[in-house]
Amino acid sequence: MNLSFAITSLEQGLAFGIMALGVFISFRILDFADLTVDGSLPLGAAVSARLLVAGVNPFYSLAAAVVAGGMAGAITGFLNTKLKIAPLLSGILTMTSLYSINLRVMGRPNIPLIGKDTIFSFIRDLGVPYPWNNLLLLILVIVVVKFLLDAFLNTQIGFALRATGDNPQMIRSMGISTNSMKMLGLIISNALVALSGALVGQYQGFADVNMGVGTIVAGLASVIIGEVVIGEKSIMIATIGVIIGSILYRFSISIALNLGLAASDLKLLTAVIVIVFLSTPRIKKALR
Amino acid sequence: MLKVKNLEKIFYKGTPNENVAINKIDLTVNEGDFITIVGSNGAGKSTLLNSIAGVFPVDNGNIFLDDEDITAKTEYKCAQKIGRVFQNPLAGTSPEMTIEENLSLAISKSNNLSLKWGLSKHKREIMQKHLEKIDLGLEKRLTTKVKLLSGGQRQALTLLMATVANPRLLLLDEHTAALDPATAIKIKNLTAELVNSNNITTLMITHNMEDAIKMGNRLIMMDGGQIIYDIQGEEKENLTIEKLLKMFEIKHGGKFNNDRMLLSV
Numbered sequence: 001m002n003l004s005f006a007i008t009s010l011e012q013g014l015a016f017g018i019m020a021l022g023v024f025i026s027f028r029i030l031d032f033a034d035l036t037v038d039g040s041l042p043l044g045a046a047v048s049a050r051l052l053v054a055g056v057n058p059f060y061s062l063a064a065a066v067v068a069g070g071m072a073g074a075i076t077g078f079l080n081t082k083l084k085i086a087p088l089l090s091g092i093l094t095m096t097s098l099y100s101i102n103l104r105v106m107g108r109p110n111i112p113l114i115g116k117d118t119i120f121s122f123i124r125d126l127g128v129p130y131p132w133n134n135l136l137l138l139i140l141v142i143v144v145v146k147f148l149l150d151a152f153l154n155t156q157i158g159f160a161l162r163a164t165g166d167n168p169q170m171i172r173s174m175g176i177s178t179n180s181m182k183m184l185g186l187i188i189s190n191a192l193v194a195l196s197g198a199l200v201g202q203y204q205g206f207a208d209v210n211m212g213v214g215t216i217v218a219g220l221a222s223v224i225i226g227e228v229v230i231g232e233k234s235i236m237i238a239t240i241g242v243i244i245g246s247i248l249y250r251f252s253i254s255i256a257l258n259l260g261l262a263a264s265d266l267k268l269l270t271a272v273i274v275i276v277f278l279s280t281p282r283i284k285k286a287l288r
Numbered sequence: 289m290l291k292v293k294n295l296e297k298i299f300y301k302g303t304p305n306e307n308v309a310i311n312k313i314d315l316t317v318n319e320g321d322f323i324t325i326v327g328s329n330g331a332g333k334s335t336l337l338n339s340i341a342g343v344f345p346v347d348n349g350n351i352f353l354d355d356e357d358i359t360a361k362t363e364y365k366c367a368q369k370i371g372r373v374f375q376n377p378l379a380g381t382s383p384e385m386t387i388e389e390n391l392s393l394a395i396s397k398s399n400n401l402s403l404k405w406g407l408s409k410h411k412r413e414i415m416q417k418h419l420e421k422i423d424l425g426l427e428k429r430l431t432t433k434v435k436l437l438s439g440g441q442r443q444a445l446t447l448l449m450a451t452v453a454n455p456r457l458l459l460l461d462e463h464t465a466a467l468d469p470a471t472a473i474k475i476k477n478l479t480a481e482l483v484n485s486n487n488i489t490t491l492m493i494t495h496n497m498e499d500a501i502k503m504g505n506r507l508i509m510m511d512g513g514q515i516i517y518d519i520q521g522e523e524k525e526n527l528t529i530e531k532l533l534k535m536f537e538i539k540h541g542g543k544f545n546n547d548r549m550l551l552s553v
């Protein structure tokens with residue numbers, strides 16, 4: 001693996017790391033298996049790409065993606081908490097609807113962003129040399145997101161959110177609505193996933209209606225790799241773990257490709273990675 | 289302060305399995321009452337407490353807390369004024385969160401949640417003081433995850449969390465039944481201490497006749513979804529287990545049947 005390959009993996013790990021933080025919120029904090037993300041990632045890319053084509057400031061386009069993602073999360077939350085549809089199915093329903101919505105947003109299945117102003121062209125034009133331009137920007141974004149998230153999870157509302165996934169009975173006994181907390185968690189989670197989608201779209205230079213396939217598994221892989229490698233002693237450590245997990249995941253994908261694996265086999269590989277990491281604690285126990 | 293009027297709760301209403309769990313109960317609880325509740329299995333004790341706590345909608349009647357009609361309020365809304373401790377020591381705390389994070393939620397309970405920090409120096413001082421009172425050494429373990437505590441320690445913490453925000457009403461449903469005898473005694477003493485020092489109006493279900501007689505100022509016996517005795521004052525002070533069992537047999541027309549209760553007599 002040469003250097004540029006490594007840099008690409010690192011950049012992808014960071015860009016998708018924000019998505020992984022979103023998955024961490026739904027899966028780990030809320031204990032809600034939310035499949036919306038397969039739709040909210042391309043939603044973020046679609047919204048941002050459409051706005052970029054219209055000449056909107058790329059940073060504003062990120063903000064718009066965040067709002068759109070939050071709305072997607074709210075819909076899943078509504079299906080689950082108000083209409084009492086099971087979590088898994090709520091996510092699948094939103095995800096499926098988003099496929100059509102994303103096509104509407106883009107007006108076609110693919111929007112190329114070559115030659116358009118993006119946040120990456122912005123930093124390049126500032127004169128930051130390769131490879132630091134993309135890396136610095138992505139690191140900056142993910143560090144800000146991580147610290148905001150850590151801070152939020154240590155507020156009173158953050159505590160309530162964490163306890164909701166851990167013991168909903170306790171949260172109700174504390175006079176807090178578990179439904180509101182689920183809604184809030186899903187909004188934040190999908191807002192982050194859409195932000196990640198917008199970043200990925202601008203980074204790779206196009207938005208595609210199919211770019212979300214397998215997002216949830218990749219996110220899960222990152223979360224779980226992070227837990228195994230870094231641990232989850234505190235929120236701060238767990239979120240570092242998620243980001244490291246995302247980077248390691250993208251590296252393993254690159255290595256697999258380098259070893260000659262076909263791109264079409266990647267989904268299978270990802271699933272196997274998740275299975276291996278999910279089962280390690282159990283295998284370790286069995287061996288003891 | 290708590291008024292239950294003509295309360296009715298029927299499970300599986302309109303089906304062959306229809307089950308009248310609460311059969312037209314009237315109950316007035318006075319400010320500062322500490323009521324123990326006994327009754328055979330399936331008498332409706334838990335259902336009564338669950339109805340008051342808003343766990344499920346009732347089929348008839350009304351519940352007033354401080355003259356406010358809380359009959360239709362959902363569980364979390366009721367919980368803003370009501371503290372609860374369950375039989376399961378795992379039910380009342382968040383295992384993955386630390387002692388101080390759990391307590392922080394309980395202390396914030398009376399306020400609205402906000403984006404203020406969950407923990408602060410001031411809050412920690414309050415926690416220290418409360419934890420010192422329960423005397424289990426937990427004040428030195430604020431940052432320990434609750435899942436690492438023993439069942440008794442968790443139940444003590446739950447009890448503290450249920451009372452720390454000075455609820456108007458405390459509901460205890462066999463909250464010492466899952467603990468070993470020595471730990472159960474500790475938790476019972478702690479219960480009496482917390483309830484008395486804060487003067488919290490309390491309803492406590494117990495399967496232990498001795499406790500039911502010893503603790504509190506009033507004893508309620510339930511059977512078949514009804515309150516069959518409501519004993520207080522001198523009458524309660526002179527009560528014995530034998531008397532209580534005899535009273536039950538008179539009304540019920542048969543032997544008292546509560547597996548756990550007979551074991552603990």
Ligand SMILES: Nc1ncnc2c1ncn2[C@@H]1O[C@H](COP(=O)(O)OP(=O)(O)OP(=O)(O)O)[C@@H](O)[C@H]1O
Nearest residue numbers: 299307308309327328329330331332333334335336
């Ligand atoms: N959630 C529920 N769904 C259906 N039936 C219920 C439910 N909860 C209680 N019941 C029924 O209502 C009746 C009263 O039950 P409850 O749990 O109130 O009894 P209890 O007095 O608490 O008994 P125990 O001493 O065994 O705890 C029982 O016949 C029980 O089967």
Ligand SMILES: [Mg+2]
Nearest residue numbers: 333334335461
């Ligand atoms: Mg019961």
